[in-house]
Amino acid sequence: MRRPTIADIARQAGVSKGAVSYALNGQPGVSEATRARILAIANEIGWRPNIAARALNGARARAVGLALCRPARFLGVEPFFMELISGIEAELSSRSYALLLQVVGDHEAEMGVYRRWWGEGRVDGAILVDLHLDDPRVPQVEEMGMPVVVLGHPSAAGSLVPVWADDRAAVRETVEYLVALGHRRIARVAGLPRLSHTAIRDRAFDEVCAGLGLDACPIVHTDYTGEEGARATRRLLSSSERPTAIVFDNDIMAVAGLSVAQEMRLDVPAGLSVVAWDDSPLCQVVRPPLTVLTRDIPAYGAHAAQRLLALIDGAETRPLEDEAPRLTTRGSTAPPA
Numbered sequence: 500m501r502r503p504t505i506a507d508i509a510r511q512a513g514v515s516k517g518a519v520s521y522a523l524n525g526q527p528g529v530s531e532a533t534r535a536r537i538l539a540i541a542n543e544i545g546w547r548p549n550i551a552a553r554a555l556n557g558a559r560a561r562a563v564g565l566a567l568c569r570p571a572r573f574l575g576v577e578p579f580f581m582e583l584i585s586g587i588e589a590e591l592s593s594r595s596y597a598l599l600l601q602v603v604g605d606h607e608a609e610m611g612v613y614r615r616w617w618g619e620g621r622v623d624g625a626i627l628v629d630l631h632l633d634d635p636r637v638p639q640v641e642e643m644g645m646p647v648v649v650l651g652h653p654s655a656a657g658s659l660v661p662v663w664a665d666d667r668a669a670v671r672e673t674v675e676y677l678v679a680l681g682h683r684r685i686a687r688v689a690g691l692p693r694l695s696h697t698a699i700r701d702r703a704f705d706e707v708c709a710g711l712g713l714d715a716c717p718i719v720h721t722d723y724t725g726e727e728g729a730r731a732t733r734r735l736l737s738s739s740e741r742p743t744a745i746v747f748d749n750d751i752m753a754v755a756g757l758s759v760a761q762e763m764r765l766d767v768p769a770g771l772s773v774v775a776w777d778d779s780p781l782c783q784v785v786r787p788p789l790t791v792l793t794r795d796i797p798a799y800g801a802h803a804a805q806r807l808l809a810l811i812d813g814a815e816t817r818p819l820e821d822e823a824p825r826l827t828t829r830g831s832t833a834p835p836a
Contacts, residue, residue, distance in 0.1 A: 503546040511540050523548070562597040564611045564616045564625040565809055566762055569602065577723070578750060578779035579796060583650075587626065588799025594808060596623075606631075610639050619644045623811045624648070630655045630695040646810040648803050653818055655695040660810060662803045662819045669792050669824040671747075673774055674711065676826055677744045681774065682770055683714050683832040686742035688731045692720045697748070704746075711725040715740045718807055723754065728752025732759040736771070737787055743835040744772035752780045757831070768833035778827065787830030794824040 505523070509516045514533060521528035522537040529537070565587065567580065588598050599622055603609045616622045624644065627636060630651030637657040640647050649656040652663045677685055685705050689698045701718055708716035719735065721727035726795050728747060736743055736759065747753035753775030760771045767773055767787060778793035799821055809816045 503541075505546075507544060508537060508540050508546060511544070513683035514635065517671050545708055547827065553763050559623050559811075560621055561595060562599050562622050563591060563804070563811075564599045564601075564613060564622040565628070566601050566603050566612045567623075568604070568606060568609050568629060582779075583628075583800040586797030586802075587804045588800075589797065590801040590804035590808075597807065606636055609637060610626050613640065613645065614643065617643055624642060626650065626807060627659065631693050632698055633696050634695070643794060646807060648807040648810065648816075650799070650803055652699060656818075660806055660816050661819055662799070662806055664794060664799070664821045665823040666700050667703040669776075669826070670700050671707045672826050673746055673792060674704065674707045674713075676828075677746075677772060677774070677832070678711050678713070678834065679795050680744075680772070682744040684740060684742045685716050685746065686735050687715060687716070687718045687742045688728055688735075688745060688756065689718050689720050689750045690748045700748070715742070717742070721748075728734045729759050731753040732756035733763075736760065736763055736765065742771070744774070744832070746776070747776045747829050748776050749789070750775045750777055750781050750789070754781050754785055757785055757789070766836075767802035768831050769836040771833070772832040774826075778822070782829075784817045790826040790829045790832040791827050793827045794822060798822075 505519045506515050509519045510518065512780065513535070518529050518533065519537055522534040523541065551790040554596065573766055584598070584600070591598055598615065601612050603612060607801060625645060625647050627647055627649045630649060632655065634655055637655070637659060641658055647659050649659045649661045650663070651661055653661045674685060685708065689701060692698065692701070697720070704716065704718065717735065719731040721731050728751065732745065735745065745756060747756055753773055757767060757773055760767050760773070765771045773789055775789045775791045777796065781792050782789040802821055804817055806816050
């Protein structure tokens with residue numbers, strides 16, 4: 500079936516297309532009775548505004564874009580992005596805005612998507628995630644002139660409005676807690692090294708370990724998948740200087756690391772303490788439940804959406820430092836045996 504048009508409404512209402520346009524756009528030019536009849540007919544036949552046509556007339560798209568540069572199959576198993584999107588969507592829907600989401604293979608494709616959406620008037624702005632060191636997307640987005648909010652540290656955001664949390668404080672709190680338990684050999688299974696937040700966590704981890712005089716604090720970089728997390732854990736636990744505690748950069752890798760420790764007959768937490776970055780149901784249903792660095796991820800997404808809508812409205816919009824992750828201790832951490 501074809502999409503209902505203004506001409507269909509005009510025909511049923513017995514008025515001109517101009518009168519229908521006045522009524523649908525809330526403009527004067529028709530009586531209130533005629534306006535009510537036109538709106539009722541539009542609702543009855545399922546008419547919806549053509550976003551592309553509205554954009555050509557300078558009207559807002561009432562949509563924002565989010566392009567994710569990662570394999571689509573990972574999204575179904577990575578709680579962080581599902582929670583982040585839920586927070587963004589909750590804020591947008593309360594303002595009758597839609598979220599336009601697309602998964603892409605690389606940054607070139609991502610920028611192609613943003614240029615197309617912006618050029619065709621499909622979005623009024625966008626949210627940029629997974630900032631890289633010297634990220635080439637930042638100057639390209641600045642040049643486009645599209646309202647954009649960045650989820651990432653201001654040091655990598657250029658002139659774009661950032662929303663971020665203090666990962667350094669969270670790293671410091673975690674290492675100091677493990678040291679207070681008696682751990683001297685602490686390892687970190689990290690994400691992609693080219694991501695700016697990974698680099699920030701790397702530096703913070705090295706600095707706090709050095710400041711506390713720890714013996715060996717290796718960092719192993721991965722792609723955030725359970726497979727890579729398991730491989731990194733196996734390598735660390737097979738080394739001559741086996742760590743007594745491992746901090747993982749996400750929950751998927753931490754659960755995989757827990758399975759490897761149990762496979763190698765290491766008791767958790769007596770033989771190995773495990774800490775996961777970002778809490779999720781996965782961290783709570785495994786045994787033992789995992790000690791985590793937790794934060795309100797839906798609120799993080801909602802705050803980014805709020806900043807973006809303010810930018811779109813032309814309001815002065817300042818950077819926002821969100822709530823820092825906090826340590827929640829559970830059964831996966833204890834003094835080393």
